Amino acid sequence: MENDFGKALRQTAELIDKELAELIPENNGPEKQLYEAMRYAALAGGKRLRAFLVIQSADLFSVPRIHSTRVAAAIELVHCYSLIHDDLPCMDDDDLRRGLPTVHKKFDEATAVLSGDALQSLAFEILSDPLTHPSPEVRVSLVSCLSHAIGLRGMVGGQTMDIYANSKDIDIQTITRLQQLKTGALISFACEAGAILGHASPPQRHALKAYTHDLGLAFQIADDILDIEGSAEEMGKATQKDTDAGKATFVSLMGLEDAKIHASMLADQAVTHLDIFGPKADLLRHAAAFTIERRI
Numbered sequence: 001m002e003n004d005f006g007k008a009l010r011q012t013a014e015l016i017d018k019e020l021a022e023l024i025p026e027n028n029g030p031e032k033q034l035y036e037a038m039r040y041a042a043l044a045g046g047k048r049l050r051a052f053l054v055i056q057s058a059d060l061f062s063v064p065r066i067h068s069t070r071v072a073a074a075i076e077l078v079h080c081y082s083l084i085h086d087d088l089p090c091m092d093d094d095d096l097r098r099g100l101p102t103v104h105k106k107f108d109e110a111t112a113v114l115s116g117d118a119l120q121s122l123a124f125e126i127l128s129d130p131l132t133h134p135s136p137e138v139r140v141s142l143v144s145c146l147s148h149a150i151g152l153r154g155m156v157g158g159q160t161m162d163i164y165a166n167s168k169d170i171d172i173q174t175i176t177r178l179q180q181l182k183t184g185a186l187i188s189f190a191c192e193a194g195a196i197l198g199h200a201s202p203p204q205r206h207a208l209k210a211y212t213h214d215l216g217l218a219f220q221i222a223d224d225i226l227d228i229e230g231s232a233e234e235m236g237k238a239t240q241k242d243t244d245a246g247k248a249t250f251v252s253l254m255g256l257e258d259a260k261i262h263a264s265m266l267a268d269q270a271v272t273h274l275d276i277f278g279p280k281a282d283l284l285r286h287a288a289a290f291t292i293e294r295r296i
């Protein structure tokens with residue numbers, strides 16, 4: 001039986017699919033292949049957890065959905081770009097993503113690089129569009145925070161550490177920082193965006209930041225656990241890759257059982273930061289539990 005959280009997550013996914021299909025229309029011109037690859041990557045499913053976090057955090061401040069949905073679509077575009085590039089032969093070299101051939105397998109490497117690039121720039125185009133928010137200050141703040149989250153001090157920096165760090169030199173502190181940058185920074189932006197759209201007070205912003213800090217780490221530890229325990233069929237991508245490659249992960253450093261305990265502790269801790277919002281934040285509380293209980 002679908003619970004309130006499951007229903008809200010499914011409805012977010014439906015909303016975002018529709019929004020993305022409109023933002024990336026079909027095109028039969030000379031750029032047809034680029035459009036096809038962008039739609040292929042952006043409309044291939046996915047949990048839409050980051051979009052959910054944007055919408056739910058914005059809902060705390062009664063932000064009109066017309067604004068939060070566009071920001072939620074933008075964050076999913078960035079996420080899809082990161083997955084396309086991460087799957088490339090020069091990075092993780094994966095053949096399967098969300099149960100389908102990766103973009104470079106379905107099309108070719110040039111198209112994968114270009115479609116990732118175009119998804120990223122489309123995200124910024126959306127954030128800077130007055131349709132997303134009438135206030136130029138809000139738009140600049142969204143653009144500035146997203147660029148910080150995904151650039152050298154965020155996702156790309158974390159991805160670089162992940163590719164070039166020698167696994168023997170990685171301890172818990174290093175892996176924590178690496179994952180905070182690689183996966184955590186974009187997840188943090190999701191709730192930061194809700195706070196920006198909602199003109200949150202400093203304590204409210206701080207609470208959401210602390211929540212996503214813990215949630216992002218719990219999400220990544222759960223991902224490491226799923227790499228060991230999940231099936232490729234359920235997850236729609238290859239599993240055991242990190243183990244086979246001898247990569248340092250939370251599981252390799254802490255052991256499976258301690259990693260589970262740590263993830264659970266972080267999810268519980270994430271929830272405590274939401275006290276300031278009362279029952280309005282219940283769906284965000286459920287998201288913390290979902291992060292560690294999910295099978296995909």
Ligand code: GRG
Binds near residue numbers: 046083098220223
């Ligand atoms: C290539 C610049 C660049 C960055 C890539 C985030 C990232 C950095 C790579 C993603 C690779 C990966 C599998 C990371 C582990 C955590 C993660 C982001 C999992 C996928 O996110 P989900 O589970 O995916 O939210 P869905 O398909 O549900 O959207």
